[in-house]
Amino acid sequence: MTHTFFIAFSYILTALVIAGLVVRAVIDHRAQLRALAELESRGVGRRSRRG
Template identity: 55%
Template sequence: MTSALGPHAAFILASYAAVVVVLGGLVLSVLLDHRSQKRALAELERRGAGRRSGKEPS
């Protein structure tokens, strides 16, 4: 397979691997931040803070 990529096969494969690692890290970061934000929102709501979007304007 690598012979089909020519003399730069190692660079090409390393580049694809780097992209997979970076994108995986970004997805993981977003998922962890989402969980953190959900926990923070639940804590605020538990303490009595409400959401403005659910109220009628006065």
């Protein structure tokens, strides 16, 4: 294998791992926002403990 292979593989892998972290962060954040909006639309709030 040439040195180009090792260099390219290193950069591609790094890009994929960082992109994976970014995509995971975005998907997770949107999922929590959706869940929160759903709960709030059902009238669940911090004040529901009082009544």
